[in-house]
Amino acid sequence: xxxxxxxxxxxxxxxxxxxxxxxxxxxxxxxxxxxxxxxxxxxxxxxxxxxxxxxxxxxxxxxxxxxxxxxxxxxxxxxxxxxxxxxxxxxxxxxxxxxxxxxxxxxxxxxxxxxxxxxxxxxxxxxxxxxxxxxxxxxxxxxxxxxxxxxxxxxxxxxxxxxxxxxxxxxxxxxxxxxxxxxxxxxxxxxxxxxxxxxxxxxxxxxxxxxxx
Numbered sequence: 001x002x003x004x005x006x007x008x009x010x011x012x013x014x015x016x017x018x019x020x021x022x023x024x025x026x027x028x029x030x031x032x033x034x035x036x037x038x039x040x041x042x043x044x045x046x047x048x049x050x051x052x053x054x055x056x057x058x059x060x061x062x063x064x065x066x067x068x069x070x071x072x073x074x075x076x077x078x079x080x081x082x083x084x085x086x087x088x089x090x091x092x093x094x095x096x097x098x099x100x101x102x103x104x105x106x107x108x109x110x111x112x113x114x115x116x117x118x119x120x121x122x123x124x125x126x127x128x129x130x131x132x133x134x135x136x137x138x139x140x141x142x143x144x145x146x147x148x149x150x151x152x153x154x155x156x157x158x159x160x161x162x163x164x165x166x167x168x169x170x171x172x173x174x175x176x177x178x179x180x181x182x183x184x185x186x187x188x189x190x191x192x193x194x195x196x197x198x199x200x201x202x203x204x205x206x207x208x209x210x211x212x213x
Contacts, residue, residue: 018107019166028158029099033092036151039144040088047072047083060143065205070140076133084130088148091123095155113168116159124156131197135204153193161186 046058050072060068071077077084098108098116127149134141163169164179171179182189202209 016110018109019113019168020105020107021102021162021166023103025158025162026099026102028154029095029102031099032151032155033095033099036088036092036148036155037096039147039151040085040092043068043072043085043142043144044083044089047077047085063208065141065208066143067140068142068144071134071138071142071145074133074138076130076138079126079130084126087126091119092151094119110168113163113166117163117169120152120156120159123152127152131200135200141201141205149197150194154190157189157193158186 046068049056058068058072060066130145131149134145161183164171165183
C-alpha cells in the first residue's frame with residue numbers, strides 16, 4: 001500500500017462535504033475487520049461452550065503458555081461485565097460494513113470519520129491493556145486474542161493516516177512535514193509495533209521457549 005493509496009478520493013473540502021477513500025484503504029478495513037470478526041466469533045462460541053460445560057477445553061489450548069482457556073477464565077476477559085468478544089462482534093462488523101460501503105463508492109461526512117477514529121483509538125487502547133494483562137497478569141496467550149491485536153494495529157494506524165491526509169483531523173503547518181513523512185514511510189510504525197510485541201512475548205515466556213530449543 002503506497003502513501004497515495006491512503007489518500008481520500010476527494011480533496012479536503014470546505015463545508016463538510018462527504019469524504020471517500022481509496023480502494024486500498026477500503027480493502028484494509030474489510031480484511032482487518034473480517035479477521036477481527038472471525039476471531040471474535042470463535043472466542044464467543046468457545047465462551048458459550050465453557051459456560052455450558054466448565055470442563056470444556058478449547059481447541060487452542062496447546063500448551064501451558066498458548067492456552068485460550070486460561071485467558072477466557074480470567075476477570076480481564078469480561079472487563080465490562082460481559083465477554084470482551086461481544087465488543088469485537090459489534091465493532092468489527094461495523095468496520096467490515098464501512099469498508100464494503102467504501103468499495104461500493106460510499107462517502108462519509110467528517111463526523112462519521114471521527115467516529116471511526118474514536119472507535120479505533122478505543123480498540124487499540126483496549127487491546128493494549130489486554131495484551132499487558134495477558135502477558136504479565138494472566139501469564140498465557142490466546143491465539144485468537146492475538147489475531148485481534150494484529151488486526152487492530154493496522155486498523156488504527158491507517159485510519160489515523162487517512163484522517164490526517166483527508167483533512168478529517170486538522171494538521172497545523174508545523175506538523176505537516178511529520179505527517180508527510182509518516183505517510184511516506186507508513187509501514188514503519190506497524191512493523192515496529194509488531195516487533196515490540198514479539199519481543200515482549202519472547203522475553204516474558206523465555207523460560208518456556210528455551211525448553212523447546
